[in-house]
Amino acid sequence: MRVSAVSLLCAVLLCTGLPAPRFEAGAALAHTIAQGAATPDPSIVVDSARLARVVRGIISYTKWPEEPAVLEVCLIGTLRHGQGLETALPQTPGRALRLRPVARVDAEAMAGCHAAYIGEISAEEQDKLRLLTQPLLTLREHDPLCRSGSMFCLRFAEKRISFDLNIDAVARSGLRVDPKVLLLGYRADRP
Amino acid sequence: MKYRKTPRAASSRSQEQPRLRDVMRRLHLRVTLVSAALAGLAVLLAGFAVIRSYALDNLALIGQSASYTAEAATVFNDEVALAEALAPTISREGITEIAIILSDGRTLWRWQRPDAGAGHRLRQWMNGIIFPDPVVVPVSHQDQKIAEVHLRGDAGGLLRYVVVAVAGALACLVFSAITALILSRRLQNTIVRPLLHLTAVAHSVRVNRTFNRRVPASSIAEISALADDFNALLAELQAWGEKLRQENESLAHLALHDSLTGLSNRVRFEASLRQAVSQGRETGGQVALLFMDCNDFKAINDQLGHACGDAVLAEIGARITKLLGDAHLAVRLGGDEFAILLAPLDSPAEAQTLADRLLEAMAEPIRLPDGSDITASVSIGMAFFPDPCGDEEALLDAADKAMYEAKRSRRRAGGPGADVNPV
Numbered sequence: 001m002r003v004s005a006v007s008l009l010c011a012v013l014l015c016t017g018l019p020a021p022r023f024e025a026g027a028a029l030a031h032t033i034a035q036g037a038a039t040p041d042p043s044i045v046v047d048s049a050r051l052a053r054v055v056r057g058i059i060s061y062t063k064w065p066e067e068p069a070v071l072e073v074c075l076i077g078t079l080r081h082g083q084g085l086e087t088a089l090p091q092t093p094g095r096a097l098r099l100r101p102v103a104r105v106d107a108e109a110m111a112g113c114h115a116a117y118i119g120e121i122s123a124e125e126q127d128k129l130r131l132l133t134q135p136l137l138t139l140r141e142h143d144p145l146c147r148s149g150s151m152f153c154l155r156f157a158e159k160r161i162s163f164d165l166n167i168d169a170v171a172r173s174g175l176r177v178d179p180k181v182l183l184l185g186y187r188a189d190r191p
Numbered sequence: 192m193k194y195r196k197t198p199r200a201a202s203s204r205s206q207e208q209p210r211l212r213d214v215m216r217r218l219h220l221r222v223t224l225v226s227a228a229l230a231g232l233a234v235l236l237a238g239f240a241v242i243r244s245y246a247l248d249n250l251a252l253i254g255q256s257a258s259y260t261a262e263a264a265t266v267f268n269d270e271v272a273l274a275e276a277l278a279p280t281i282s283r284e285g286i287t288e289i290a291i292i293l294s295d296g297r298t299l300w301r302w303q304r305p306d307a308g309a310g311h312r313l314r315q316w317m318n319g320i321i322f323p324d325p326v327v328v329p330v331s332h333q334d335q336k337i338a339e340v341h342l343r344g345d346a347g348g349l350l351r352y353v354v355v356a357v358a359g360a361l362a363c364l365v366f367s368a369i370t371a372l373i374l375s376r377r378l379q380n381t382i383v384r385p386l387l388h389l390t391a392v393a394h395s396v397r398v399n400r401t402f403n404r405r406v407p408a409s410s411i412a413e414i415s416a417l418a419d420d421f422n423a424l425l426a427e428l429q430a431w432g433e434k435l436r437q438e439n440e441s442l443a444h445l446a447l448h449d450s451l452t453g454l455s456n457r458v459r460f461e462a463s464l465r466q467a468v469s470q471g472r473e474t475g476g477q478v479a480l481l482f483m484d485c486n487d488f489k490a491i492n493d494q495l496g497h498a499c500g501d502a503v504l505a506e507i508g509a510r511i512t513k514l515l516g517d518a519h520l521a522v523r524l525g526g527d528e529f530a531i532l533l534a535p536l537d538s539p540a541e542a543q544t545l546a547d548r549l550l551e552a553m554a555e556p557i558r559l560p561d562g563s564d565i566t567a568s569v570s571i572g573m574a575f576f577p578d579p580c581g582d583e584e585a586l587l588d589a590a591d592k593a594m595y596e597a598k599r600s601r602r603r604a605g606g607p608g609a610d611v612n613p614v
Contacts, residue, residue, distance in 0.1 A: 050268070057266040060333055092332070162269060180263035184272050 011114045044156050048084025049092075051154075054115065055085065055139065056092040056151055061178035062137050064114060071097040072112050076105060076129075077119035079158055080141055085117060105129055115139070118150060135174040139163075151177070152185065212383050216375045223371035227289060231360030235353065242352050243321065249285060250344045254328030256280060257340045261291055265299060265330050265338045273300045287318055287326070288343035289544060294336060304345070314347065321346040385409035400427035449523040451501055452508025460522040460530060467534035468583040471576050478576040479533040479542035482585050482594040483549065486568040486601065499559050501568050510552045514545075530590070539575060546571045549611035571596040 059071065073089065075082065086099050102109050102116075105125040110116070114135035116129070129138070130149050140150035145166040151173055153164040165185035171175050209217075258282045265270035273291060281289055281302050290301040322344045330338040385407070392404050397487055402425055406418040447459040455463070464480070485491075485507065492500035499516045504527060511521045511529060520532040531549075549571060556564035572594025576586050 035495065045433065054267050057263070061263065093335075152514070160269065161267075162272070178263070184263040184267065184269070 044158060046081040046084075046156055046161065048088040050161055051081060052088035052092050054154070054163065055089055056094050058139065058163070058181065059097070059137065060094055060117060061181040062115075063176040063178075065135055065174060068114055069096065071095060071114050073097055073099050073115045073117060074110060074113035075099060075101045075117050075119075076110075077121035077125065077141075079117070079119035081154075082117050082119060082141060107132060110134075110136075117141070137173065137175055138169065146152055151175075196497065207254075210235070211386065212379050215379060215382070216372065219371040219375035220368060223367045224479075227367040229366050231356075231363055235356045235360060236508070238352060238356055239349065242349055246285065246346075246349060247322070248325040248342055249327065250322075250342050251328065253280060253283065253286060254326050254340045254342045257289060258328045258330045258341070261340065262324065262330055262332055262336075265291055266332050268299060270300050272381075274302075277302070285340060285345050285348065287315070288341070290341040291330065291338050292341055293338045299338065314350075317350060318343065318346045321349060350405075354598075373385075381410055382414065382558065384458070385411065385414045385418065389414075389418060389589065393426075396425065396428075400432070404431055445479045451506070452505055452523050454508050454521045454523045454529070456522065457524050460520070460524065460532070463520050463532055464583045464586070467532055468576055468586065471534065473536075475577075476535040477539070478586070479536045479539065480574045480576070481531040481533070481542065481546060482572040482574075482588045482590040483529040483531070483569050484594060484598075485527035486570055486598065488567070491567065495565070499561070499565075502559055503557055503565065506557045507569070509552065510555075511549070514548060514552055519545075536575070542573055542575070546573060568601075570594055570601060572597055 014082050055073075059073075073085075075085065079085075086101075089099060090097065100113070102113070105121065105128045107128075109132070110132060113134070113136060116139070118129070118138060118140045120142070121129075126148055137148040137152075139152045139154060140146070140148055141154055143150060143153040143164075144155075146153035146166045149166065149169055151166055151169040153166065155162045155164060165182060167182070170182070217250050257277055260276045260280065261273055264270075264276050277289065277300075280286070281304075288302065291299040293299050326342040326344065328340045329336045330340060330341070350461050362499065375407055389406050395401050405422045405425065409415045409418055445525045447455055449456045467478045470476065485503065488500065488503070491503055504523070507527075507529065508521075508523060511531070515521050515531065521536075522530040522532070524530050531545070533545065536542060550569065553567060553569045555564045558564055572590050574589035575591055576583075
């Protein structure tokens with residue numbers, strides 16, 4: 001519910017072109033932080049196979065307008081948990097895919113990307129990402145409020161990886177995400 | 192023992208042997224109970240099978256739904272999401288266990304209905320018998336089977352049905368039994384009652400010889416036929432009995448009466464005389480005895496033949512009867528000898544008057560079969576009791592003597608007339 005409220009709020013703000021009311025959302029933010037889900041816990045050791053399965057699952061529920069023969073997954077920014085993906089993800093069963101680390105975020109470098117696994121990036125890079133026009137599946141490693149414009153925001157916990165959804169980002173992406181996943185994401189954020 | 196025909200055996204037989212009413216009631220009850228029980232059992236089994244099959248279909252449907260709901264969570268191996276996704280499914284009544292088992296055999300998530308009190312073990316046992324195998328529905332993702340949903344159903348609904356069905360069957364049994372008893376009672380009225388009538392009439396006929404009784408009509412053809420035949424038999428018996436009685440009467444009449452004159456005979460006379468004398472002795476009443484015989488009857492017989500003699504005797508008898516009516520006993524003792532017993536006698540004069548009138552009556556000529564007339568003179572002797580004395584033998588002797596005295600005196604007089612000689 002909270003995510004949907006936040007997402008809707010974002011959507012409304014984006015649509016109307018108003019500046020984001022950061023202070024107004026402060027109460028909800030503080031509440032979330034108090035729950036402990038917002039701050040990344042460095043002690044959490046993520047099982048790469050588990051992460052790979054989640055990424056693979058999200059990919060499997062996503063439809064591109066023109067399905068590529070080999071799906072290119074770009075790795076962006078400083079990865080905290082996703083270092084193992086390069087080896088783990090191709091081992092999961094499913095469609096053919098290729099992983100490619102992208103050092104710099106711009107339209108040219110990311111031209112062939114169908115999906116982007118995003119770690120720590122600067123605000124500037126984040127803005128550049130927003131300007132990309134191709135249908136791109138975006139997964140963000142750390143974005144507790146899921147307001148960075150990525151479609152899926154992963155949440156890491158002990159023995160569990162869940163994700164939040166930014167419905168507006170999904171709607172704007174030009175991709176078709178299976179409602180089952182939308183529902184799951186929706187649910188996954190519930191306390 | 193059973194076939195002895197003594198009344199005692201008959202009564203003990205009626206105690207030992209079942210009555211038709213009871214036999215019919217028992218039979219009705221048995222037939223009805225057996226059929227109702229069979230019907231109930233059939234409905235129970237058929238209902239059980241149908242409901243079980245519906246329950247399995249329902250389980251399969253639930254499984255399909257669970258498979259769809261659980262797909263995404265299974266893909267992500269997210270147990271928490273799985274639990275949340277399947278929460279509505281497990282809240283349903285008909286499931287005791289649900290498990291998501293991955294293709295590699297690992298159980299991703301399992302839920303079992305918590306222990307539900309006292310009947311739980313029994314219920315689990317029943318579930319195991321009624322649904323021995325779990326319903327298995329595959330979970331597919333992108334046309335690949337990634338897991339299986341294993342569902343175990345709860346037989347609670349089925350057991351409830353069985354309980355209700357058994358209760359309903361029992362209620363039906365009771366209702367059927369009551370109906371059977373009512374119907375058998377109604378049938379008893381149409382079958383047993385006519386038979387009881389028949390029995391009562393037969394008994395009454397045997398014991399009281401009431402041949403005039405008849406069995407009433409019945410609505411059942413066979414019993415009606417039996418009753419008709421029985422009634423016909425009774426009618427025949429009645430007619431036969433009547434004929435026998437008449438013959439007896441005529442034989443009795445013959446035994447006590449003289450066939451020629453229709454008067455009483457000597458046998459009856461002796462009995463009556465004895466009775467009159469003893470009665471006279473007790474009450475002090477008087478009895479008069481008149482002896483009468485035909486003078487020269489031998490001559491009539493010899494000269495005119497026995498037919499004419501018989502005609503004379505018959506006419507004498509008829510005239511005596513006409514004179515006396517039923518008031519006194521008139522007897523033909525044999526041959527041409529007649530006797531009249533006057534008992535009780537009011538006075539000796541009454542006897543004298545009667546004797547005179549007899550002589551008067553006999554003075555009339557008698558028409559013979561050949562058309563000729565003849566006058567038969569008679570002699571009459573009279574004797575009285577208790578005068579002079581003694582018993583009926585003395586009375587007889589006295590009357591006899593008086594009559595012969597009269598006869599002799601008539602001969603001495605030489606006239607053809609009659610005479611009366613009282614003792």
